[in-house]
Amino acid sequence: MKNNFRTELFPEISPYANGMLPLDNLHTMYWEQSGNETGVPVLFLHGGPGAGSSPAHRCFFDPAYYRIVIYDQRGAGRSTPLGEIHNNTTPHLIDDIEVLRQYLGITEWLVFGGSWGSTLALAYSETYPARCLGLILRGIFLCRKSEIDWFLYGLKNFFPEAWHTFVSLLPSSERDNILAAYYRRLVHPEYVVHMPAALAWSVYEGSCSTLLASPETVAYFTNDVVAIGLARIEAHYFSHEIFLPKNSLLDNIKKIRSIPAVIIQGRYDAVCPIVSANDLHCVWPEAQYIVIADAGHSAWEPGIQTELIKATERFKNGKF
DSSP states (O other): OOOOOOOOOOOOOOOOOEEEOOOOOOOOEEEEEEEEESSSSEEEOTTTTOOOOGGGGGGSSSTEEEEEEEOOOTSSSTTTTTOOOTTHHHHHHHHHHHHHHHHHSSEEEEEEETTHHHHHHHHHHHGGGGEEEEEEEESOOOOOOOHHHHTTTTTGGGGGHHHHHHHTTSSSGGGGGHHHHHHHHTTSSSSHHHHHHHHHHHHHHEEEESSOHHHHHHHHHHHHHHHHHHHHHHHHHHHHHGGSOOTHHHHTGGEEEESSSEEEEEEESSSSSSHHHHHHHHHTTSSSEEEEETTTTTTTTTHHHHHHHHHHHHHTTOOO
């Protein structure tokens, strides 16, 4: 019998609770809850690192069923200080999720993450598998050197105009190491130095994130808060090999093999090419693997959005 699961976003809702949670003597985390206060908890992990979350992210989940937990990772969005890289590593982010879970009195939750959110979801679940009811992963990013090099150099093969605009900020003498050149600018204390670099980096990523040109997507990436959080923290993580041992995410799949999971990937994802999702599926064949034939990277592309919502509905109905 065919299952006719919902495929449209749920209506906009407001949080029933939110707050700022101190993490240490520097960082404070913004968090919110919406939906059903006694429902099944679901944790939304935003991308970047550093991109932050938005109210629209609540709409992937049935508010009558899910207790929807959304937060901004260290240095991102409404968390403070914005763009702060001190004490900002993947192990810190993993620990922060546990701090939030315990603070909210949650035992287990469904974990939902795309792009960098898929990275963090894997890292968290491999550290705390008993806390995860399931995983919904989109636009897989394993943060390997090959993937970072692709973002910095390889994307020019598909988006040459965006890439040339991206590197035009740098003198030709610095373009052999784009990451180092941008990182120097992004951590510079002067606004007139770091902000143009942040906007250039962020717009570059936004311009390459959809299969078809999307002015709305690019406009989102021009927001100053999004740009400085995304660019500075991405460059920070990329410069330090995401603060995890080489290939650790794939090497530790054995720890989460029994957790129900779905991997959703755009065939023409240029930001996080499909090879990473394929590599993940090869070592984790138990996870359902869905390739969207006519999509790029963004969660808001029709085919990806549809499958993400269907995944939350299948989990709700025990068909995950």
